[in-house]
Amino acid sequence: MNNSETECLLMFNRVTNYNPSQKLEIYKKYRTFSKIFAQRSEIERTWKKPFKINGVILNTERLLKSIKTELDYLNSSGISIIPISAKGYPERLRYIYDPPLVLFANGNKELMLSKNIIALVGSRRSSNHSLSMAYTVAKELSEAGCIVASGLALGVDGYAHLGALDGGAGTIAILGNGIDVIYPGENAGIYQRIKKSGVIVSEFPLSTPPYKRNFPMRNRIISGIARGVVVVEASDRSGAMITASYGLDHGREVMAFPGRAGSRQYSGNNALLKEGAYLVEGASDILSVLGIDFDSKSKRGTLFYSGIERDILSIIGEEALTIEQIVDKLKCDVSSISSVLTRLEIQGHVIQYPGKTYRRILKYGE
Known part of the structure; x- marks a missing residue:
């Protein structure tokens, strides 16, 4: 998809007064997003409503500036733009009643x-x-x-x-x-x-x-x-x-x-x-x-700790510690420590007390 087509896709995705099924109907008729904007007047007459973003009529020239900034951000952040016509678009999703015209994906x-x-x-x-x-x-x-x-x-x-x-x-x-x-x-x-x-x-x-x-x-x-x-x-x-x-x-x-x-x-x-x-x-x-085969012996019963899990378990003993104390000892960010503590709590390895203090409740071997 060239930049012009991508820009038109991002602009059309910002339109808020057409729902996904209406947008899909328009896309199926015109087949490209650049053509949708080339035929914008005809579409607005047919549907009897102008393209709007949160109640404000879409100004193509003004919006293009922010769209270019958005594209720069997406590219620099490694975020993929996956239009409904792309091979990377999930096949099952493509065939629901009102599939999204585009997906943004960050990761695998x-x-x-x-x-x-x-x-x-x-x-x-x-x-x-x-x-x-x-x-x-x-x-x-x-x-x-x-x-x-x-x-x-x-x-x-x-x-x-x-x-x-x-x-x-x-x-x-x-x-x-x-x-x-x-x-x-x-x-x-x-x-x-x-x-x-x-x-x-x-x-x-x-x-x-x-x-x-x-x-x-x-x-x-x-x-x-x-x-x-x-x-x-x-x-x-x-x-x-x-x-x-x-x-x-x-x-x-x-x-x-x-x-x-x-x-x-x-x-x-x-x-x-x-x-x-x-x-x-x-x-x-x-x-x-x-109907999915599953080997019940595959990984069940295997005890595995990541490095940060081992570090947390090594410093939490019978005396309860707060998240702040754990962060200070391990020099890690709060969000990482918090998610690992949640996991250890679910697994029954630590217990949380009032005031968000944590105590180890089991002993583990490596």
């Missing part, structure tokens, strides 16, 4: 082309049991060679990403904001790890804030890119249920962990199971539903 974009992508989703305020389950299941799926996709939110999403990273196969984080915006801030450490060992993906223009309306759009990509959607824990009003609903619309296999009867926390899970979703209790069940 080849992961999006993987055959076995599994979406793991759930509530931001999930129980400790569900968070531990999200981590463990994601790790085992990753060890089986599957790629876990989720939305980088607090709760289940973050734990699923951590498990997938620790499993070694990588993970896909799909954002509801610009790819250069880290949200939520608490997951900054996970974001940086995914850039190195997975891929960050967004359809939104640079610097787009995490508007509430963006997240259902984000959820259709999580479902669209995956072979199956797994709900770990969700109430009937959770955003995870939107992803599951998209999964049904997209013809994906929808699975859910069982929850306590009458529990509001699991009302979404139980509703899905009543409607015919597959009941799963672990990674092997998920793989069985999708």
Whole structure:
């Protein structure tokens, strides 16, 4: 794609008063983004609305200046621009009802082309049991060679990403904001790890804030890119249920962990199971539903610590330490220490006390 075509793509992507399905219809008719702008007047007459960005009519000449700056940033940051016509665009996603016209990818974009992508989703305020389950299941799926996709939110999403990273196969984080915006801030450490060992993906223009309306759009990509959607824990009003609903619309296999009867926390899970979703209790069940072979002896039971994990465990003893004390001793950044402590806590190696102090609860051999 030449620069002129790329610039027109980025401009059209900024238009906010046409939804994805309308943009797709226009693109299918004109076939190139430069032609869309060449025929802009005709399109606006046909649709009876001008191109607007957040209520302001798009000024091509003025916008081009910021688009050139955006292109410079994308190129210098190693962020890939993947239009819907490109070979690198995920095939499954291309055929949903309203696929995004462009994806921005930071990291290993080849992961999006993987055959076995599994979406793991759930509530931001999930129980400790569900968070531990999200981590463990994601790790085992990753060890089986599957790629876990989720939305980088607090709760289940973050734990699923951590498990997938620790499993070694990588993970896909799909954002509801610009790819250069880290949200939520608490997951900054996970974001940086995914850039190195997975891929960050967004359809939104640079610097787009995490508007509430963006997240259902984000959820259709999580479902669209995956072979199956797994709900770990969700109430009937959770955003995870939107992803599951998209999964049904997209013809994906929808699975859910069982929850306590009458529990509001699991009302979404139980509703899905009543409607015919597959009941799963672990990674092997998920793989069985999708027909993926899994050697249960592959990596389970193998205890492996990264360098920073060993360093943290070596300084945390019976006396509880704060994150600040650990950072001071190891001379590392807070976000890295925080994400590793979260992982060690999930694995049952450290315990967190009030005031965010941490104590080691097990002894390990190398």
